[in-house]
Amino acid sequence: MNKYQASVRVKGQSVKTAVFADSPIHARLILQYQFGMDSIVSYPTAINEVAAIKTLTPDQQRIKSMRNRVKQDQAAVKAERARKKIKAGQEQLAQSNQIQS
Template sequence: MHDYIATIRVKGAVVKTVVHAESSVHARLLLQYQYGWNSIVTSPTLAENITPKTPEQQRIDSLKGTKDRAADALAAERQRQKISKAQHALTAAKKSSRVTTIVP
């Protein structure tokens, strides 16, 4: 038996998992049976010489992920504020164009 690593989707979350199987086809069939037909994101690959990350490496990866999520949130907030400002300007422009003055 060999270890195969595959990325699967479980309830919307993407996770990596290890499966013990005779071949990559057998690993794929086991994953499809256990998690569902369309759950496999990446095909199972043989897990040779894969060493686990040290706690320091895991901490750095976690901090990188946090940084990326914060950058995405910042960009989304800036875009939301830009759209809101444009909507307010559009509303103000529509109100000012509706006001007509009648000169006798």
């Protein structure tokens, strides 16, 4: 069973509601049965439940920040190497243009 959310009209007001159903069609049928045939404002869409994020201990936070710093440093090294390669290629191109002139 999945959780579906849809807007339905109740006494002239639009209200968001959720139902558990096997498919969007099944959810629509349930809502029509509960609220009436012309009460559905928006088609039912699946809701993905997000698990709660666990808080980290101070040691785990420290390790995570160290890992993030390592990743940032690795990306900086990679970018610097790419800049050096581009600069070397540009110098080589400039030298070959001077030789041809």
